[in-house]
Amino acid sequence: MTSQPKRMMTLSPGWAQTNAPPLPLLVPPKGSNTPPRPSLTRAPLHAAQQPLDDNIDPESSIWGLPILGKLPDSSTRLDEQVKKLRPIYGDIITWRIGSRVNVFLCNYEVIKRAMAKLKLSDRPDFHTYGAIGSGSMLGIIFSNGALWQKNRRFALHQLRDLGMGKTCFEEVIQREAGCLVQDYMKHTGKEQPLPLSLGVAILNVVWKLVGDIICPAQKPDRVNEDRQLKAILTRTGSSGHGVVLQEVLKDHKDTLDPSHPRDLIDQYLIQMDHNKGVTQQEQDLCAMIINLLVAGTDTTLSIVRWAILYLAKYPEVQARVQREIDQEVPRDSLLFYCERNKLPYLEAVIHEVHRIVSLSPFGTAHVASADTMLDGYLIPKGTVVVPHLEFCHKDSQFWDQPNEFNPDHFLNPDGSFNNRREGFVPFGIGRRVCVGEGLAKVEIFVFLTALLQNFTFSPAQGETLVTERDSDVLVMNTPKPYRVVIEERQSVKRKE
Known part of the structure; x- marks a missing residue:
């Protein structure tokens, strides 16, 4: 025995x-x-x-x-x-x-x-989890037990109903990508950090699903004037209810039409009305909003910034991605995510960035x-x-060159994309895998396709781009501040 x-x-x-x-x-x-x-x-x-x-x-x-x-x-x-x-x-x-x-x-x-x-x-x-979670262990990321299971199911169900993973909402992402390209046109030929409009565009996608709010990418200075946007991007107001979220919730309550919900907040308010007497519902909603906005913005923005850094550092990789886009994507248009198999090398680059930086x-x-x-x-x-x-x-059991940036890690011998790699877990693994994984993948693919179709990124003159992470950020692997030159690409011959 x-x-x-x-x-x-x-x-x-x-x-x-x-x-x-x-x-x-x-x-x-x-x-x-x-x-x-x-x-x-x-x-x-x-x-x-x-x-x-x-x-x-x-x-x-x-x-x-x-x-x-x-x-x-x-x-x-x-x-x-x-x-x-x-x-x-x-x-x-x-x-x-x-x-x-x-x-x-x-x-x-x-x-x-x-x-x-x-x-x-x-x-x-x-304590830090409670602080991020609107003062207590609520929301999606930091809640436990039955509350976590309920909130996760609710978020996944409502986000899908609102269009996440569907062509109709992907068109929203493509419109944001178009606005982003227009703004980047104003920044060509300059040695500078990536324009703030990149973060605004990514935030808009998540905010559209959560609160049906959009900030024009062409006016990124509004972030410094709008308490609501600044609170989200700087995380002020993520503790307790905060004036910002209270204003958003009040506006939604005053204009709520249960027969025509506009976003996740509306859906939650309708559910609250059906569950009167249940405590902490509004605090839970605030925590869920902060979870989705902060996690959905920070991670996607950081990966796009890392990708542009690596592409600027390795111009031969950038040029190969651009050739692929030129051959497969008509000028002034974008692919839907379901067509991503047409751009296997871009997909390989995106996945390799995820792997090498381990955000x-x-x-x-x-x-x-x-x-x-x-x-x-x-x-x-x-x-x-x-x-x-x-x-x-970084396990050599799975990767031929674990410490080197090599998009071939995700390519089959015939050049097709290999999406079945063991040891690849950028969005976590198991029961707590990231709720927004599907949305993040679409955003990164669409934004990078749009930017690389229209621009080339190169190091500032006399500067060497480094791929070391920012030591001032203790939790995530984010890139150190860097400057690039954004050059508009000239028209090229398209695939017939």
């Missing part, structure tokens, strides 16, 4: 001298075939007080002091510190930070199995809602589980 898995704890002199209860560690069950892995909790306590460096002793601990645990090095991003630990401790790493036991998953197959488990699908009650290296943290087995290890309830998605994108 197989023994039940047990929690095992390691006591050290430091623990013995305190009244704090020892914390459970991840251990394989007795009699299992799981190979032993070095544990971050086996060494004497004093070893954990040494700073992290490139020569970590395999027997040293990342368990740390009572209450404090082992705090990360503040001068290095946490995902980079975990990268140093993986060759030593393997694919499942335990690290107690403060009072939290954290498990970092550093392998695609392990991550895929973990993220499929319902007991590992909740979010931890981090959200940790995704969003999960927490074990109950004791859970994973690969022979017992993950106790309350353990924070963090999938290190960047390891998936």
Whole structure:
């Protein structure tokens, strides 16, 4: 008879001298075939007080002091510190930070199995998550349990009903792309950062679905004058209800026609009317709006900025994309996303940008809602589980040149696009995969097609473009500020 898995704890002199209860560690069950892995909790306590460096002793601990645990090095991003630990401790790493036991998953197959488990699908009650979620664990991204399932189903259903994934709404994206091209025409021949109108165009697409609001791309200065737009782009007003969202909600309530809902806010207000007496509904709606606007704008904008940076840095790649567009797309028109197979190299470039930059290296943290087995290890309830998605994108098992920008990673030998790559998880994986994945893919494809059809991007004179991420941004891998020269392309011969 197989023994039940047990929690095992390691006591050290430091623990013995305190009244704090020892914390459970991840251990394989007795009699299992799981190979032993070095544990971050086996060494004497004093070893954990040494700073992290490139020569970590395999027997040293990342368990740390009572209450404090082992705090990360503040001068290095946490995902980079975990990268140093993986060759030593393997694919499942335990690290107690403060009072939290954290498990970092550093392998695609392990991550895929973990993220499929319902007991590992909740979010931890981090203070920052509550702040982003309109002051509490509401909305879509940071809610848990029945509320999360309800909100996710509602958002997916309503966004699809409002046109996400349909040709009718793709025409909205194409109109925004046309306005964006018109604005970029005013910025040609100058050494400058990418014009602000790119962010306005991307925001408009999401805002149209959520609140039926559009800001003219030709007037990006309005962002500095309009409290509503500025609050969304700068995240002011994302805590509590905020004056901005209250104004939006009041306007929707005053003009609501239940027989003709205009957007997601209208749909939610109609649902609220059917569920009178249920508390926190308006706070939940505010959190959902912030989730969709901030996540839907930041991620798409960052990927387009990364793509333009790489295309400007690698002009031969940019030229090949433009030749493909010239051959397949009539002048002054755009393809629908369902026609993307006509532009396999552009698709490969977009996917390779996603892979090489790993925009959200940790995704969003999960927490074990109950004791859970994973690969022979017992993950106790309350353990924070963090999938290190960047390891998936830099694993030589899946990528021939994991640290190089190479669009051929996503091309078949015949030049067609290969969309079935294992180890590719830019929008997450499992039960918490990004709600806006489909919309983001269409936006990125349409905006880049429009820009590359009409413009060439090159480095500013005397400047070398670098693809290092901005160290001032702690959560996402965003590009450092850069300048390019935007040149309008001359008319070229089209495919007959």
